[in-house]
Amino acid sequence: MSSKDNPAILLKAEELQVRRGGALVLDIPALDIFPGQVLALIGPNGAGKSTLLLTLACLLKPSRGRFSFNGREIDAGRGDVDYRRRVAMVFQEPLLFDATVFDNVAAGLRIRGVGRAEIGRAVPGYLELFGIAPLAMRSARKISGGEAQRTSLARAFVTEPEIVFLDEPFSSLDPPTREALLGDLERIIRETRTTAVASTHDQTEALRLADRMAVMNEGKIVQIGPVAEVINRPADGFVASFVGVETVLPGCVLRSSDGVFTAAVEGGEIQAVGHLRPRERVLCCIRPEHVTLSTNTPFPESSARNVFSGTIRKITPLGLFHRVRVDCGFDLVVYVTRQSIEELSLEEGKTVIASFKATAVHVIPRGAPPN
Amino acid sequence: MDLILEGILKAFYLIFTLDAEVLGITLLSLKVSGTATLISLFIGISAGTAVALSRFPGRQLVVSLINTGMGLPPVVVGLFVTIFLWRNGPLGFLEILYTPTAIILAQAVIATPIVTGITLASIQHLPANLRLQILALGATRVQMVWLLVKEARLPLLAAVMAGFGGVISEVGASIMVGGNIKGYSRVLTTATVMETSRGNFDIAIALGIILLLLAFLVNAILTQIQQRERPR
Known part of the structure; x- marks a missing residue:
């Protein structure tokens, strides 16, 4: 060679x-x-x-x-x-x-x-x-x-x-x-x-x-x-x-109890539903329509376990919806209606609260890390 | 009516007493047509596979010619083989006209396009990607061709049947190039023609029955193999 x-x-x-x-x-x-x-x-x-x-x-x-x-x-x-x-x-x-x-x-x-x-x-x-x-x-x-x-x-x-x-x-x-x-x-x-x-x-x-x-x-x-x-x-x-x-966020399970686990992803931690063991590798997938944005501080009353503060990086109009990319330590894609964009006066650079439920995370197991 | 009944009775007598002349004619027919079929299988399977697996300009024409050849009139084959083998013809030096060898040659010419055509069709009928799959399994070109032919073995049995069936029952070419010489180049079909024209219906019927039985037997054996090979 x-x-x-x-x-x-x-x-x-x-x-x-x-x-x-x-x-x-x-x-x-x-x-x-x-x-x-x-x-x-x-x-x-x-x-x-x-x-x-x-x-x-x-x-x-x-x-x-x-x-x-x-x-x-x-x-x-x-x-x-x-x-x-x-x-x-x-x-x-x-x-x-x-x-x-x-x-x-x-x-x-x-x-x-x-x-x-x-x-x-x-x-x-x-x-x-x-x-x-x-x-x-x-x-x-x-x-x-x-x-x-x-x-x-x-x-x-x-x-x-x-x-x-x-x-x-x-x-x-x-x-x-x-x-x-x-x-x-x-x-x-x-x-x-x-x-x-x-x-x-x-x-x-x-x-x-x-x-x-x-x-x-x-x-x-x-x-x-x-x-x-x-x-x-x-x-x-x-x-x-x-x-x-x-x-899609690659992560690694930190702890798990009662069918809910916490995974470390780049720039944060995500809670999701599933029986996984610590150290298992996963892909956490979040559909953009499952994420809610708000501008209220302190955090709103919600059943969502995953709440992140982030900065809007980009807003792309897609017909009925706008695709909003929020930097929460990791990039999170959110679909927001035009009405919400106006009501919340969302714009690039603005700080928002993004939240989604543990059940909204689609988990794909990727096996244990190599020992 | 008596003529037919008498003929049939005499025919069975000739068959069951293993009449030397009838037996000789039958064995020669089997030998000649069997050899011709073997030759046509060798050439036909090779040629059919080659055409099926290659792409070249004029391929469509070649396929049409093969298909036309499947219905080649034996008399025309007899004519051309006779011309070729004639004393001052291109192959006259072989001095094989009016011999069993000449019949084998003519029958091979008749059967080869049949075998080629059926081989071509059965190889082309295999899934298009099977070739690639066989190569992907690490096969050399020769191994690939062999595995394809093996995969098409059931339809290829049809080629054997069609080839043999075509030549054992053919008369035109055999009589022209073989000469129907008694005890030498006389086969079942040529003998039947001659005995019928002479009014010897008993012998003609005997020969006819043997011809039918042979055709039935060969096909029964091949069908048996084909049915056993069919996956359960």
Whole structure:
């Protein structure tokens, strides 16, 4: 590995371009994938998420671009079998073979020439991990959509890939099935510390799975960064309209009792509802319509457990509502009616009291911090 | 009515007494058509897969030609194979005209487009992303093609049936390039034609029944495999 390569970058893509029929469908000047992290690609249909994933997985030859994996230059396109055997990809459709669930999960190992005995040792653990062990000898044509997608995921993970690329793996599933699988995948990714790049058009999926988020539009990455940063500080109107709906605050549980816990977030403490243990990491999401602003001091009589004093940084008119960004030590986004703006004579720079109930905080657990 | 009844009785007599001539003709038919089918499978599956997986200018035309070839009239094939194998034709030096080898060649020409066309259709019928998924599992190009063909194995059995069924019952080309030489290049269909024209209906009916039985047997075996392979 040469000295100029950052060893903390697992996959580095530069000057990536894909043209189709003369049109530039993907244009990524630079993208780094860090080991052990999950990057979510979020954006509308046709934003180039799938194209980017296929290109990164070396399944689609880019019109131009360079890749390095672990500091080693790799051949873009399909030529690099060695690289393709160190990564894995799961598609929207399960794409299973006409064989048993066991044989499907073993497919990647067989392709690598792994012996029968070792396959017999490796596969059952992954069938167990994805909750499909009882289906092992069933035909893959006779299982449900959720079971099929679990099989597809197990088939990818059993090869212990250094990066897993997931192309909207839940979008063809019904909501309860999706929820169960999302929970399991989240746990498996954290436990196995797998590096993953997952595309989705669902913000909740991205929030639950990802450490970093890249918002894509028209073949370009318009913003990339830690999940909370992208959502709280959207770089432009497109990102704001796509993801910037909630305030998302990464935090760590300080104490917990009677189903209410207090979490430390950057610049303050938030109380929320949920049975979490101290030191657990969480994302606290607050929808802008759940926050109330007032100018009264002392604090108004209210059942709201979370009350903060802050300064209005920005007021953006959005038709019926105004989007007000309040700096309370952290940025809090509030929707206020035009009438309230006038009654309270809100303006940028003014000090206000922002309050919201503990039940208004949507909590996403992110697991215990590494010991 | 007597003619038919007598014919049928005589036919069964010939079959059950394992008449040497009838047996010889039957075995030669199986050998010739079986070999021709094997050759057509080898070429047809390769060519069909190659066309299914590649994109090139004029591909549409090639696909149309293959589909046309699936209905190639045996007589036309017989004509061209005869011309090629004629003493001063391009392949005349092989000196195989009026031999079983010539029949195998003609029948392979007839069956190959059938196998190619069915292979092409069944590979194209697989999900579009399956190729990418197989590559994503770490497959080399050769492994990918093999896994795709394996995945299309059920429809490919149809190719075997259609190919064999097409050539075992074909008469035009066999008679033209084989010459219907007694004890040498006489197959079930050519013998049936000849015996019918001579008025030897008993032998003709016997040969006809054997032909039907063979076609039924081969298809029954293949159907059995196909049904067993069908996932439960």
